[in-house]
Amino acid sequence: MVKSIMKKSHLKLIIVIVSVFCSISIFACGKNKSIKLPLNYYPISERLTPNDMKVQNPSANGGKIVFAVYADENYEIYAMGYDGSNPIRLTFNDTNDYCPSISFDGKKIVYTSFIRYGQSNDEIFIMDADGRNQVRLTENSFTDGNPSFSKDCKYIAFDSSKEFNSQIYIMDINGKNQRQLTFDDKNNSSPVFSPDGKKIAYSAYSFSSQGVRSDICVIDIKTGKITQLTDNGFMNSNPSYSPDGKFIVFDSNRDGNSEIYIMESDGKNQTRLTNNTFLDSEPVFLPDGHRIVFVGHRSGDEGLSLYIMDLLKKQ
Secondary structure, rough: OHHHHHHHHHHHHHHHHHHHHHHEEEEEEEHHOOOOOOOOOOEEEEEEOOOOOOOOEEEHHHHHHEEEEHHHHHHHHEEEOOOOOOOEOOOOOOEEEEEEEEOOOOEEEEEEEEEEOOOEEEEEEEEEEEOOOOOOOOOOOOEEEEEEEEEOOOEEEEEEEEEEEEEEEEHHHHHHOEEOOOOOOOOEEEEOOOOOOOOOEEEEEEEEEOOEEEEEEEOOOOOOOEOOOOOOOOOEEEEEEOOOEEEEEEEEEOOOOEEEEEEEEEOOOEEEOOOOOOEEEEEEOOOOOEEEEEOOOOOOOOOOEEEEEEEEEEE
16 A cells, blocks of 8 residues: 555656656747748738837847937937837937947946037937936047947947047946047947957948948957958948847848848858838847847838847748
8 A cells, every 4th residue: 555655656756857847848948949040031020119109229128128219309218118018208308319228137228419519419328227317428529329238237339430430439337448449441330249248240331432331340359350241332230149149130231222131140141031112220139039129111101110020930
């Protein structure tokens, strides 16, 4: 009788262990869904903001998407959930506040603000994620803009026209120890840190008799070595790293109009993700690594809206 009870107990224990193991395995598989390039399909995308809200410059982290909205005759910073829920205005200034970047922990937002009085140029500010405690970080007679956080939130990358043409800089989160990284004859802008903090991807604009072009470049912060990832004579801009650092999304007009593309972080397997008549631009990854928020519109009488796509879902 005792042996029978013990056998049943052991059987129940084995069933419980197997069940838990299976649950963990399924959960792990769900969490580790991988993206492999090139994709042979266009992912599904859906709109997050209403048609009457003119938006630009999304950034996503910490459960929030922050972005700029044209309101009260200038741009202001807004925030909302990843699903478009609970939009809230964060800045209420009589000037343009735009190009926000939210820290990886979702606690701070760094952004560009146009100083209308005196210098009349763009400067960089930082604030809490609820819009409080706005603090100016840069102060000079040149244009400073397009800031973004390092993953550890210790540094901010930005572009500045201190050297006549725009170059890439980094500084401490309090605005101190500003250091120039690029020194070439291109106009370099829109820098973003790699997740490991060792590199910065950015857009490099150049001008010639054939017109203007831009390419995605990556600079090694320690060595200063620059690697150009795109080279097709068209506009390739606004790079954003995936959370694991394996991919970079960006926009390009290589196929006629601005569309969203993805590539491996070394520039291989460049793949188009959107296929629309009108503009799609400014893509950024969500922390899950397979959803991307971007700016776009779908008809000529429609304003720019925020859209979200899922790389794991086919059209």
